[in-house]
Amino acid sequence: MFSKAFFKKHVYDIAAYAGLTATFILFLIFSGENLSYNVGTVLQAASAYAILSLGAVFVYSMGFMDVSIGQQIGVYSILMILISNKMGGTIAGVILSFVVILAIALVCGAFNGAVAVWLKLPSIVTSLFLMFFFTGAQLLLMESTGNNTISIEASIKPSSRTAYNWIILAAIVIVALVVTFLFNYTKLGKYTKAIGANEVVAAQSGINTTRWKVIAYMTFGVCVAIASFIMLMRTGTAGKGTGGGYAMDVMICLILGGMPLSGGMVSKVRSALIGTFTYVLLTNDLTTMGVELNYINFVKAIIFIIIILITCRKNNGVLPR
């Protein structure tokens, strides 16, 4: 079973699992008597990343990326607070605010997918446009409030930490199951992988690539909206910097999980979960181990480059497309 051919075929998966296993062992060792508390900490910290990464699988499997999600999350969180507070902090207000941001997220997803095709631009260009747009919107919204940070009046977080952790876990599991189904058992997953493998061949095979790109980005948009709600539920606040850096974090999570930047047929949903938990556990380990501040980024960089070196798909000695 464990022949040379097996290792050769699965070296990337083995490396991704090895990274997760190593960080998990350190987590068990250094959490000590606070293990149960720390499990909740990791779950909470991973929740938004996991949902975003799961949604991003559709986009990354096409060999594309979206750099605007951080700013989108910031604006969505602020809008949810403003709308629900305006409605007196009621549950109806919270639901309405979520519907509003979901609609905006879907429009942005459609924009990302369609405009890039119509204008024949790389998809990253349209997401850059959205990033700048949402950065401006985030600052303007916060300036209009006259505050650095605003808080939601409605009570959307359970007072029990245990109950909250179960809700978070349920959200991750449900999104993971839905994404797995869509990616592995529907046309959406098959076509996005085909686009990532070779878009020209996919188009000549009769796939309406424009349509499936739009659907893939819109699916990601749904996950961005859910992640925004999860984040807001956790802190109850949002501000001018909320969401900053999430686009890069999601990319790191996916790469750590073995997702090739070039996308294609080897893209897997599990990359999102493996990468997310490796990333969150690694950060958690470094803090619980008491690693010196000056070393934390250095250690992260070394571990990151190791995993990249192992998991990157080389094509005649050239790094991924």
Place this chain on the structure above:
Amino acid sequence: MKNAVKKFVAMMLAGVMSFSLMACGSSGSGAASSEGAASSEKAGKNCTIGVAFYQDSGLATTAAKAYLDNMSDTLNCKFKYTVLSQTDEGVNLTKIQELIASGVDGIICTMDSGTAAIVQECEAADVYIGGYLCDYDISYTQAYDAVFKNDHFVGTAIDGYAPDNVIVGKQMFESLLEYNERNADAPITHVSLAIFPVWAFPAQTLAAQQFIAEVDEYNKTADVKITCDPLNEETDVLAFAPMDSTYFAKHEGIQAIMSFAAGTGFVYPVMVQTGNDKNIKLFTTGFDGGEEKNFGSAGTGTYQQNCVTAVESITYPLVLLLNKINGVEFKDQPEDAERVSCDQFIMNSDEDMTAFEKNIYFTANASDALFTPEDVLNMTAYANPDATYEQLKKACSTITIDSLK
């Protein structure tokens, strides 16, 4: 297959290197080792305090770490450090949760970001939390009950003055007058201002208004009047980016810039780029290191005032946390947690800078701190039953440049 083996060997080697570094990191904080617990019975419970800084380097961070680590044995307290995000409340909550998971008994936090959720988390874990270098104004104005009335929040030592107690504008004006007294033959008579946006730092706008009011009052009786350009929204409000070079065209003829924003990072570099560092003076909050080379009569003499909050003011939340951890309180402890405005080291002259250069803030040497570990221990209620809250507050909030002379 050969390549795959090579990759795994590379991973193993780099992994060993990484974890060696981690080990170095852990052993590097030798002063924080519990083995050196104080022998004194007064030292209190063996405990760990986490410190969440707003940045991982810089003079203030380095000096604070040196100051705390030096007290580890005497206070029977280990210190663990982490860095917060300046933008993301969720990341900050995670960082605090990680500190709690690592077994800390108390936390000193330098940012007011998602604080209500953080305090709620600390209360659930029975971990106490205090603030340092932060006015917690968002929590003070929007979540007072959830934060300042919470038994697990002990209060904060502010880097300067609370927004309802601004005197920085007055101090800046006094620095200008002091300069003019020293340079009576060539006084500064035309100045302009620089601030951060009001929605981010409302106290800076108040300070600027206070400065303008001081100038107006002074001009009523002064022979040589001072002109202060009104705030120009386009150029004087720095959106956390270096000052625009058109600033100097908008403020033609100025002799000094009074920067309530961090002038070292946002104003001085533009002065150098535009060649204005030789003919315009800079009075500014903050000190990043290196300013002394062009301060007062040194170098170009651009800097004529810098001000920072003493690292020793971290003693305020530290002592309150230690009291809580040891199950005691001061007899005169206020019911609600307080935010304490701290006087600053205001460097106005060469003499001031010379004194400042001998302080732990500048040297990062714990022996240069104003308070010894024994001093701090004696400020606690469990080691010294006569110690009072008012004494602690006064000791931490009235440290000025004169304290160093």
